[in-house]
Amino acid sequence: MSTEDTLTSENPQESAPSANYSEIIYNGLWKNNPALVQLLGLCPMLAVTSTVVNALGLGLATMVVLMGSNVAVSLIRNYVADAVRLPAFVMIIASFTTCIELIMQAYTYELYQILGIFIPLIVTNCAILGRADAFASRNPVLPSALDGMMMGLGFTVILVVLGGMRELIGQGTLFSDMQLLFGDMALHWKLVVFANYPDVLFAMLPPGAFIGLGLLIALKNFMDEREQKRLAAQKAQQGPAESKRVRVTGQTAS
């Protein structure tokens, strides 16, 4: 797993917290975004993002599980033997998933029915196990909680954007059925962008999700490239540094 590599190389000592909070936030939301860069949790992402409300529901559920499991894993990180750590993590994640499943069953029953199997399947979302193993098991509670939240938020944002794209292209509406998640106050949130819109089934089927995700990834790469070019141009203007060691492998700092 690429995250593990980068993170272990960043944190050579197990107990030393990589307590740079702004870096954790930047990693989760942009640089190491679970949906756009790590491409983890593709199965729920492609299957349920047909509308904003589905995407938001699953995103929030994943975020809660991710935060909870990160905190729990971080708490037990010094008491679980290395050999059994993965089963232990999976048990923790499964308990949190069961909790969120029961909560959704109690409060948002219709959404629970729409999302169906993909709520229990949060257990198998690699992003969660990946964060537990790569980050939470080597960091204190607070950074772990923040990491879980930011990774979950990054995942949710991409899910919602993808859901919005697919809902807009597929049905010509936005925020339909938001009352499933927010109760009666959201009854009139539905935004009919195009009236008399013929349903584009393709956007609502999984192939449309693949193409939408591809476009989002392309957009991110494009923005990163432009930012790099801008930085390079800035550097060139400032002139070369005094001495420069050439590195041809690995990630170069700065």
Add this chain to the structure above:
Amino acid sequence: MALLRITSPHTQRAGRRTSWVMLMVMLATVPGIAVQTWLFGWGTLINIAIAGIAALLSEALILSIRRRSVAFFLKDYSALLTAVLLGIALPPTVAWWVTVTAVAFAIIFAKQLYGGLGNNPFNPAMVGYAIVLVSFPVPMTQWVGAHELLASGAVPTFSQSLQAIFQHLPNIDSYTMATPLDGFKHKNELSSAAAFSSIDALQLPSLSSWLWINGAYLLGGLMLVWLRVITWHTPAALLAALALMAGVFYLFDPAHAASPWFHLTTGAAMFGAFFIATDPVSSCTSNRGKLVYGAGIGILIYIIRTWGGYPDGVAFGVLLMNFAAPLIDYYTQPRTYGHQKAKKGLKIGEDN
């Protein structure tokens, strides 16, 4: 396209440029377009015009975003050919936005995002067709009915076709009917004989109109073979495989299967065999490979027509075999002159 005839001395290449080949393919569709216009009214021509404009605009847009020479790539007519093929494949009274969606998707996603002409793994026209077929199933099945129309000679006029495409023609339902393949697909429990005597779409005027269309595309296709724009391998293998599949099942179960003649003369059999499957970019290159590729499409067409969810299977058959084309090429490399037998793929550390 130009690969077909490139051999030294290269002076003989004169005239066989991409644009010439594309132009010849477009010209070869003229008999088929003429027959479709005669049978279905002006819809096909209007579709082709809309598709052509949309194709050129989207190609120019993407080329300028990709910072390529716009005029140079527009002049190779490849975008226009995609538009012509799509305009033919879409139903004649389909709304204009369906055509525009199909063409824009074909050019932008299936062709330019992969790197433009020569780099697309899938046939752009069929990708566009499949997208709109999946997205808008209802308008895509409304073909102009030839049964009563032909009998009374009341083909939609130019203005009626225009109205059907740009607004909603109120009596569109009286003009449309199922194609023979659609009718045969939905015969449900009827036996073949009962279906052919009771279902509208399977009556003689409907069948013979599709026979005419397929005959016209066969004529155009043979012209292309004669001009050596395409080789005979892919279409022959496709049609033979389709006929063989149909023949075998017809022999065993004549009460429910349709005859090979029916399969060869309805739907997009000839059009697909000569104009779609022979796309030089996304199909196989070696002659043996072309035979395998064409046969695969023929078998898939029969399978989709008979047991699949769609009445015709040319688009999906071609797309599925496009997936397989690199693998087929890998295993059907011809013998290199001076070598004992063909090398199958890369053999590192060995040299024969």
